[in-house]
Each structure stands twice: as C-alpha cells, then as structure tokens.
Amino acid sequence: xxxxxxxxxxxxxxxxxxxxxxxxxxxxxxxxxxxxxxxxxxxxxxxxxxxxxxxxxxxxxxxxxxxxxxxxxxxxxxxxxxxxxxxxxxxxxxxxxxxxxxxxxxxxxxxxxxxxxxxxxxxxxxxxxxxxxxxxxxxxxxxxxxxxxxxxxxxxxxxxxxxxxxxxxxxxxxxxxxxxxxxxxxxxxxxxxxxxxxxxxxxxxxxxxxxxxxxxxxxxxxxxxxxxxxxxxxxxxxxxxxxxxxxxxxxxxxxxxxxxxxxxxxxxxxxxxxxxxxxxxxxxxxxxxxxxxxxxxxxxxxxxxxxxxxxxxxxxxxxxxxxxxxxxxxxxxxxxxxxxxxxxxxxxxxxxxxxxxxxxxxxxxxxxxxxxxxxxxxxxxxxxxxxxxxxxxxxxxxxxxxxxxxxxx
Numbered sequence: 001x002x003x004x005x006x007x008x009x010x011x012x013x014x015x016x017x018x019x020x021x022x023x024x025x026x027x028x029x030x031x032x033x034x035x036x037x038x039x040x041x042x043x044x045x046x047x048x049x050x051x052x053x054x055x056x057x058x059x060x061x062x063x064x065x066x067x068x069x070x071x072x073x074x075x076x077x078x079x080x081x082x083x084x085x086x087x088x089x090x091x092x093x094x095x096x097x098x099x100x101x102x103x104x105x106x107x108x109x110x111x112x113x114x115x116x117x118x119x120x121x122x123x124x125x126x127x128x129x130x131x132x133x134x135x136x137x138x139x140x141x142x143x144x145x146x147x148x149x150x151x152x153x154x155x156x157x158x159x160x161x162x163x164x165x166x167x168x169x170x171x172x173x174x175x176x177x178x179x180x181x182x183x184x185x186x187x188x189x190x191x192x193x194x195x196x197x198x199x200x201x202x203x204x205x206x207x208x209x210x211x212x213x214x215x216x217x218x219x220x221x222x223x224x225x226x227x228x229x230x231x232x233x234x235x236x237x238x239x240x241x242x243x244x245x246x247x248x249x250x251x252x253x254x255x256x257x258x259x260x261x262x263x264x265x266x267x268x269x270x271x272x273x274x275x276x277x278x279x280x281x282x283x284x285x286x287x288x289x290x291x292x293x294x295x296x297x298x299x300x301x302x303x304x305x306x307x308x309x310x311x312x313x314x315x316x317x318x319x320x321x322x323x324x325x326x327x328x329x330x331x332x333x334x335x336x337x338x339x340x341x342x343x344x345x346x347x348x349x350x351x352x353x354x355x356x357x358x359x360x361x362x363x364x365x366x367x368x369x370x371x372x373x374x375x376x377x378x379x380x381x382x383x384x385x386x387x388x389x390x391x392x393x394x395x396x397x398x399x400x401x402x403x404x405x406x407x408x409x
Contacts, residue, residue, distance in 0.1 A: 077367075078309055078360045080347050085365040088381075089132055092124050095384035096399045097146040097197075100317045100372035101157055103180060105129045107374045108157060109384065111145045115399065116282060119145035119166045123178075126383070128376035137183045143176050147250065149200030149209050150317070155180055156232035158188070158202070160209055161195045168217055168273040168282040171196050177232045188227070188234050195221055196270065197250030197316060199263045204299075205230070208242070208261065213250045213270050218285050220248030220268045246302050247292055251313040255326055257353050261296040262305075264351070265289075265331065267313040289313045289334050293351075309358050312345055313369075318382070320375040326351040327361075327375070329382050330368040341395045344369050344388045348380075367394050 091109070098112025098120070105128040111120050121143070125135035144162030151158050160175040171194035178185045191209060198212030198221070210224035224242040228235035245263060252266030269287040273280040291308030312331040319328045331345040346367035350359045367388035374381040389397045 077363070078347050080360045080363045083348070083362045083364075091126075091383050092133055092136065093120060094399045095120065095370075095372075096386050097370050098317075098372060098384050099148045099150040099159070100374070100383075101150055101152040102320075102374045102376075103152055103154060103157075105376050106134075106180075107372070107381070107383075108152075108180065109372055110150060110159060111139060111143075111148065112370075112384065113146055113166065113399065117166050117279075121145060126374075126381075128374065128379070128381065140176055140185050140187075142172075142174060143185075144172055144174070147171065147197040147213075149195070149198045149212070151200050151202050151207070151254075152180075153202055153229075153232075158200070158207055158229070160188075160200055160207075161191050161198060161212070163196055163217075165280075167277075167280045168271055169280045170194070170273075171213075171215060171217070177229075179232055186232065188229075189237055189239065191225065192239055193223075195223075197252075199245070199252045199254035199266075199316075201254045201256050201261060202229070203256050203261045204259075206240075208254075209239075210242070210245045210254075211248045211250070211252065211263070211266070216272060218269050218272045220250075222246075222248040243296075243300065243302065246294060246304065247290070249290075251316055251332075253315045253319045253326070253328060255319065255321070257321060257324070257326070259297070262326070263294045264319075264326070264328070265291055265293075265308055265312040265315050267332075284340075287313075287335065289332060295356075305356050306358060308351075309347070309349060309360055310345070312349075316370075318371045318373050320373050320380065321353075322375055322380075324353045326353065327373070327380065329373050329380070330364055330371045330385065332369045336395075342369075343367075343394045344386070344396060346388070346394075366391075369396065 094114050095112035099110040101108050107126040109124045113119050121139050123137050127134045144164050146163045148162035149160035156177050156179055158177045161173055164172045173191040173194040175188040176185055194215055195212035196217055198209045201208050206226040207229045208226045212221050214221045222244040224244050225239035226242050227239050249266045249268040253264040255262045267287050267289045269285055271282040272285050274283045289311040291311040293305040294302045295305055296302055311333050315328055315331040318330055319326055328349040333343050333345050344367035346364045347360050348362035350361045368385045371382040371385040386396045386399050388394050
C-alpha cells in the first residue's frame with residue numbers, strides 16, 4: 001500500500017499551532033483543577049460562631065484562637081485576631097437598618113425594619129451597667145422608620161429625614177428631636193429636600209447633614225447643609241448650604257473627633273421601588289461600595305485620607321470611639337462579581353485618629369451589616385442587623401432576631 005503523502009507546509013504549520021494551543025488549554029485546565037482542590041489562592045476564614053441561630057445572644061472576652069477554615073478568595077476576609085464573644089440578653093425585636101446612639105451607659109435603639117413589610121416606630125433602651133433592656137418609648141408617627149440620620153449631644157437625640165414606611169417607600173424631609181430625660185419630642189425645620197441615610201453629626205454648634213441617597217433612593221446626593229442648634233432647639237429657621245461632600249451616597253459612618261469631621265465608607269446606589277408597585281416593592285439596582293475617607297477640619301475644604309482596608313457600607317451606627325481611635329464593626333463590601341450577591345463583612349477595623357491610619361484588630365462572631373455598636377467599661381457591644389449564612393457563605397441570612405453581643409477591647 002502506498003505511503004500517505006506528507007502534508008504540505010501550507011497546512012502543516014497551522015495544524016501544529018492548533019495542536020500546541022490545545023495542549024496548553026488542557027494543561028491549564030488540569031492545573032486549575034488541582035489548585036481549586038487545595039488551598040492555593042484562598043483566604044482564611046473563622047469557624048462558625050457558637051451562636052448557632054439568629055435568636056441567641058452573646059459577648060466575648062479576650063482574643064482566644066479558634067478553628068479556621070478556608071474560603072474562596074472571592075469572599076476572603078482579611079486575616080485578624082480571633083475574639084471570644086459572650087451572649088447577652090436578647091433584644092426586644094429584630095432590626096435591620098435600625099439606628100442607635102449611646103449616652104453614658106445607655107444605648108438608644110431606633111426604628112428599623114422587622115422585615116420588609118413591617119417597620120418599627122419606637123425606641124428600645126439597653127443599660128450597659130445592668131446588661132438589661134430597660135425601657136421603650138414611642139417615636140412620632142410622622143417620623144421616618146429607617147435610613148435616618150441620627151446624632152446626640154449627650155441629652156438630646158436628633159433624628160433626621162429618612163424613609164417613611166416599609167419596603168422601598170419614599171423619603172421625607174421632616175426632622176425631630178427627643179429629650180431623653182423627659183421623653184418629649186419636638187420637630188425641627190425640614191431639610192430642603194429628603195434624603196436616605198445621610199451622614200449626620202453635630203460639629204461646632206451646628207447640626208450637619210450631607211450625602212445620602214436622593215429621592216429615587218438610588219442616585220447619590222452630594223449636598224451638605226447645617227443648622228445651628230442648642231439644647232434640642234433650632235436657632236435658625238432654615239438650613240444653611242455648606243461645601244458639598246466630594247462623594248455622595250448612603251450608609252456611611254460620620255464622626256467628630258479632635259474638632260474634625262470625618263465621613264467614612266458608604267456606597268453609591270441602592271434598592272429602588274419597583275415601577276408601578278402599589279406597595280413600593282424593593283428591587284435591586286447596581287451598587288458601588290467604597291472605602292473612601294474624607295475629613296473637614298477648617299470648614300472650607302474636604303481632605304481625602306487613607307481608605308478603609310476594604311470597601312465598606314452599612315456602618316452608620318456600627319462605630320465607637322475608644323482611646324482616640326474609631327472602632328468599626330461589620331458592614332457590607334463589594335458584591336460577588338459573578339452571582340452579584342451581597343457580601344457581608346466580619347472584621348473589626350480600627351482608625352487611629354493620631355496617625356490617620358487603618359488596621360484590622362479583630363473578628364466578629366459572624367459577618368453582619370447594619371450592626372448597632374456601643375462601648376462601656378472595657379467592653380465592645382453590638383446588636384441587631386443582618387448576619388451571614390455561615391462561615392463559608394458571606395451572603396445575608398435573615399435579620400438577626402434578638403442578638404445583643406459584646407467583646408472585650
């Protein structure tokens with residue numbers, strides 16, 4: 001039988017190249033399969049909290065090591081010391097997007113969702129000295145139920161703008177103040193326009209409100225207003241326009257320390273009401289989470305500082321000041337690039353107000369967003385919010401029903 005004719009160079013060269021490419025793809029596939037079955041390219045994650053269900057409570061003392069697992073780098077937590085957490089008395093109701101302020105040994109916890117179809121219109125009070133929930137009083141029926149701006153001067157609590165009602169209803173521009181001694185409420189002059197979850201603080205005798213989400217709940221606002229206040233009363237009839245914040249959006253920490261105003265983290269975009277929905281049903285929209293930090297120290301110009309260790313949002317009441325440092329617990333970071341699911345944060349961050357630098361100092365018992373933080377007698381507390389689905393799944397689970405947690409710091 002005659003031998004086959006050799007391929008001409010015209011066909012042989014392309015065929016050889018194709019074979020080499022195919023071999024390369026097979027090798028790459030085998031290497032990837034091998035890597036994914038081991039630990040290469042993965043970040044470490046804490047083991048599951050001993051708080052097995054959302055209805056338990058706890059607190060932690062010290063930084064005891066715990067078992068560690070591995071999590072795909074897409075979700076990787078930043079390496080951090082393990083803290084023990086000790087369970088504490090159950091909170092009276094579950095809360096998502098609730099708000100809080102601390103006055104002495106009391107934590108005042110406001111409003112929030114119980115679920116998307118039900119919002120609270122009252123304040124619960126936790127006593128750090130007795131470690132008990134000791135009080136409850138009603139909010140004005142006309143006051144927003146979530147996405148507030150909130151701040152205290154040590155007696156009066158100012159609760160500003162926010163969303164009125166469940167699901168993704170519209171914001172209102174009405175503002176209220178409560179005397180924590182008498183429990184009496186009064187109304188303040190309305191904001192020029194409504195805002196969702198604006199950054200809010202008292203600074204140099206003025207109530208500052210900035211950023212947040214605009215009326216459609218999605219577009220970030222840059223506006224910044226202030227109002228002179230004293231002892232729970234407005235000294236002016238209208239809000240004054242201030243220098244806009246460089247980057248807008250809701251769900252940020254806003255802090256005054258060393259006579260400087262800081263705005264930390266946040267996001268651009270948020271869920272919106274479904275067009276035509278009679279109940280303003282929430283539907284997802286694109287969000288960008290960031291870790292930007294801005295400081296205003298002379299009232300005339302914002303200065304951008306070192307960003308957070310990771311982008312972080314839903315932290316407006318998740319912070320305390322300890323030893324001239326800002327401590328921030330939990331939050332949400334950038335969404336999963338493929339599934340687009342929300343990724344919760346489980347680290348405890350420290351911002352040194354002397355050096356203006358960041359570090360990661362601990363880990364929560366689980367990842368959680370919209371946690372409400374407090375600090376008393378050497379203990380770091382948090383309560384409420386929405387936790388993760390487990391150590392290997394940082395997506396949100398149900399709203400934490402009755403958690404009151406604290407850790408030694």
